[in-house]
Structure formats: C-alpha cells, structure tokens
Amino acid sequence: MAQFWKPGSEKPRPVILDDEEGGVLFFSAAPSISGYGYASLEGQRQRLPVFKHRTAILYLVESHATTIIVGETGSGKTTQIPQYLKEAGWAEGGRMVACTQPRRLAVQSVATRVAEEMGVKLGKEVGYTIRFEDITTPGVTMIKFLTDGVLLREMMNDPLLTKYSVIMVDEAHERSLSTDMLLGLLKKIQRRRPELRLIISSATIEAKSMSNYFLPRKKRQEQASENGTPSTQPAILSVEGQGFVVEISYLEEPAPDYLQAAVSTVLSIHDQEPMGDILVFLTGQDDIDAAVQLLTENAQKRGKHSSGMLVIPLYSGLSRADQDLVFSPMPKGKRKVVISTNIAETSLTLEGVVYVVDSGFSKQRFYNPITNIENLVVAPISKASAKQRAGRAGRVRPGKCFRLYTEEYFVKEMPAEGIPEMQRSNLVSSVIQLKALGIDNILGFDWLASPSPESMIRALEVLYSLGVLDEDAKLTSPTGFQVAEIPLDPMISKMILSSNELGCSEEIITIAAILSIQSIWVSGRGSQKELDEARLRFSVAEGDHITYLNVYQGFLRSGKSTQWCHKNFINYQAMKKVAEIREQLRKLMKQLGINLKSCDKDTQVIRKAIIAGFFAHACRLEPFGQSGVYKTIRGSQEVYIHPSSVLFRVNPKWVVYHSLVLTEKHYMRNVIAIDPSWLTEAAPHFYQLQKPNPAMF
C-alpha cells in the first residue's frame, strides 16, 4: 500500500468484563477460544467451560430479572437465545418469548432462520410481527420476533405486556428512538412485574451504561433478597462474534478532502491488493455521485489496466432495481466497488466485501428546540460506528479497513458513541406515545439518555396547540386519544381527523401516506430536466399536496404499473408503500368511527384540513424584499420555497409548508397556497386577526 498508511493498534481481543460492580460475568463463547473461561457467579470467580453458553444464559435468566448480554455480530445470540428459553419452558402457559429488532428485514430473516433451525413452519411456534404483516398464530406462537416500534404499539393495548415472559431487545446499542423508549418503559414494567425477564443485547462499548441504567435502587434490592426472589442485579454476559480479523490502517496526516482521499485509496487498493470487493462509506448522494464519476473517469483514462473495476453507487433514494445492482454477481476477474451512505453500515449487508474505506463522516440529524427546526449535517462518526464499518470487511475472509483519518484523531478525538437519536429529534411523537401509556410526568421520565428540557417543553407546546393535550398536559378526548392511535406524525394525524368534518378524508389519507414517506420521486436516473418535466405533468397551482393526489390517481389508473412509474420518474417501491399505509389508515379510520368521504375536486376543503394540522407552518411573502423571500408568521424566520416544489417561482402571497430543510437557506418542502382567513378559522388560539395592515395585501 501507499506509504501514508500506518497500521492501527486496535487488536482483536477476547472480551473480559470486570465484575467490580457485582454483576455476573462470563467469558467468551467464540470458537477460536477453546477450553475454559472465567465467570463470576454470585461474586465467586469460577472457571467454566465455554461451551456452556446455554447453561450460562439460562442461569442468568433464572436468577436475574435484568440481564445485559453483550454480543458481537455473528455470535448467534439472536437465533440461539430464544430457542434456549423455549426449551427451558419460558414460552409455556400461554406466554411468549419476544425478541425485538430495530429493522423489519432483520425481524423477517431472524424469524425465518429460527423456524428453520427448529424445523417448524414460520407463523406457528415461531412467528413475527412487523407493520403490515402479522405472521403469528394466537395460542400457538411461542417465540415472536417483532420490531421495537410494534412492541411499543402493543403496549397501548396491553401496558404491562402480559403476553410475554421474556423480552429480548436486540441491537440496543444503536439507541434508536423506539429502543430508548422501550427500555425506559420496560424498566417501569419490571417494577410491576418482577417475574418479567429482560435480555438487552448490546455492543460491548455500551454494556456498562446499560447495566448501570438497570441497576435497581438499594432499597428494592434488599427487599428482593429478603423475599428470596432472584437478584435484580443486572448482569453482563459476553459473547464473542465469529467475524474475521480486519486489519485497520490510518492516514499519517489528516486528509484535506475526504472525497479525493477516498478515490485515491480505492485506486491504490485496486492496484496493489488481491481480489475482493471494496466498500466505501461517504455521506450522501452528492458525494457518492461525484466519487463514482471520478473513479469511472480514472478507470477509462487508465484504459485496460483498470477496466477490472465496476463502480456502483448505493443510497436509499435509488430505485430498487438500481439498488439491486450491488448484489449482482461479478464476472471473474472484476472487482466490485460500492460507494455507499450509511445504508451499508447496518441496513444492507454486502457479501464479498474485503476492503472498507471509511471517510469518518456521515449525515446526521440534529434538532434545535428553540427554532423547532430539524436539520441534516455532515458530522464525524463515533468509534462504535467506525468499528461497525470496519467489521463489514470481515464477513467472508480476513479483510482490511482504511480509515481516512489519523490514528491520533481516532484515539483522542473521535467520540466513543454517537449522540442517541432521542437527543437529536423532535419529540412530539414520543411524547404523545408516553402520554397514551399514562406517563404524565414526561420531564421526570427515567430516560436512558434524557433529552433536553427545551425539547420536551417544545413538544408539549406543539401538542397543546394541536388540541391534543389540555392545560394540564393530559390527552384530550377524543382528539388526543385518536391522534395517539394513528401511527403518524401528530400534525399529520390532526390533519386526518379534521378531514372528517370537512368531508375530504379519502383525499387526505392519500396525502398523509405520501407525506409520511421520504420521497415518491426517483433519484440518480435521467437528467434534472427530465425529472422536472415529469413533475410538471402532475402539477397544479394549489401546491404540492394536491399535485400528489394527481400522482396517486395516475398510479391507480395505470393499475399500479411499474412501467408507468418508470416513465414518470416515480419510485415504484415508494408508491407501493404509500398504498399500504393508505390501506392501514383506511382501516384505522373505520375503527375510530370516521367516515371516508371524497370532496371530488374541491381542493379548498383539502387545504383547510392540511391547515388544521400545519397552521404553525404558515408563511407570508415579504412584500418589499427581494422576490421569493417568505417569513414564518410565528417567529419571523426567513424561508424560501424549495426549487423542487411546484410553487417554486409562483410565489403565492400566503403558504403553508410541510417541512423545512436547512442548507444554505431554509427551504420549505411541500408547500400549498392558502387564504390567510383559513388560519384564524382553523387555529384562533394561535393566530389573531391584526388590524388591517396595508403592507400585508
């Protein structure tokens, strides 16, 4: 390799955790470590054969209410532990063993594997539940895999989760919003249900903080031991993974431009290293497209020599067909180079990767509770992330990871863990869910990582202004309870409920479904002009939301055709999801006693329903400023209509937007034109009529 690389000092090591805290400790179950390991059980250090993996887990579960399992990728814990528990009788008497995952795909694949291992039909003894799919049989299913979000929803009907005897929360170190909420609630449930067993599966780096979080207060501990019940001390069990060794290299000097550094690193790997695919982590579509172009140009320049390289971009905005290219088999002698966002860090697994190039950056969401604006910025990743990225090189054989930063930076400056999503997000959805579960004191909730008081207060304010919470911060009836029932952003849910009286619920649930997915347009294909033209075919003067109705109707008229989507630059997978969400909403409306009515072509009532949820997002065109400058009514924030909006350059006097995106300017995405009188009509508590001001009209 080029001489600027120096080998890292991160050595693979067996995981031995100290037992100073009094927790139970166990040694590795990795095949590479044979013989015996040390375990400290009930404070006594013992030598135990490592193959007693099953025994150790059952010991912990039977004698501890809370167990922290530490496991690496490929340690088999996710598939094995539920089976051990079932064999030991934990899934009997009508109770189930539950196992959560943060992603739908993981739930499906783990459930499938366990059913196979047990030789049963999926959906019988072993089943799974994800949104839109419930593959379980009541009374028969003993082991149930589900997404953490589904388990949270289940709590709304069964707050103590009485169906389950053991709940395993996998990938807890990822610290997703749902996982953090789930852990907080499970800790609460344990007080009411001391017999409930929890298994929290987390990466080593997070084990200690998880363990401390579940550490009971002294008093309860004494009570428990008096009753002769199992110790409530959290325990740590270490399970070693089976991945191959990945050799880490760092830059000698910091790179001024990680894009350039990534490109030249790929080229030197291709020149100097044996065959094996390369995976490059960059931050977003722009970077990725640029890198793909640079590499492709370079390969052409160098002619035959470099033609043995196929460069493929990967990010979620691509159509399914384009994404699937990364899985296509290579002709012999060709090297695959995948340039990816974080999607390849956890969501997609590429087999055959031997080299990883890690830029050290990713795009991350941050939330400012003062301005109530979420934005997306390129930020340094954490050590945990860097480790996960490197691990992607060791799935088929020993691999190499090239970090585009110095070892000194890694050791001294890179944060150990990322900031939990809970502290980077708008909390309206989380707060309403907690309220629906009867948790009144949001500020006093025992969070794993507490969000700022400002964020919590802002969320309460927004929910109050929507009429979802009353002056005492209690859910209103029926609006508050209904909004909590709908699995969407509360502002969208409020919009849906208002469409009932306005008689446009058919149209509004279509709009709600489209707004709750990322984008219905495909990216990465064709020219910008073609895409704009496609969009123009559907556009109407009332704005983007009404334009979406045209798109959906076109999709239906085409018989949900993939060709139609392709021709119109629309993402077929996204539209399929829209149809699914819409169907779920339709059923939910029925349950809530809301009639589905169409307003035909009356877009005014549709826009009024949108305002009922989004009145806080109203803006007025600055009458004397440069053209196209808007100010938010509340807050006087300067904003612009995003060029992708059908209202771009149309600049109606009054608009309401769905979301703001902050880049060089604050851009409004998804905008409708409104009449200002609708604002005071929909939200008199929020807007009051001013004395006529000539500047306004």
Next chain:
DNA sequence: GAGCACTGC
C-alpha cells in the same frame, strides 16, 4: 434555480 443520512409505527 437547487437538493433529500437511515430506520420505524
């Protein structure tokens, strides 16, 4: 006239 990391209910 310019930009959308990634999940999930």
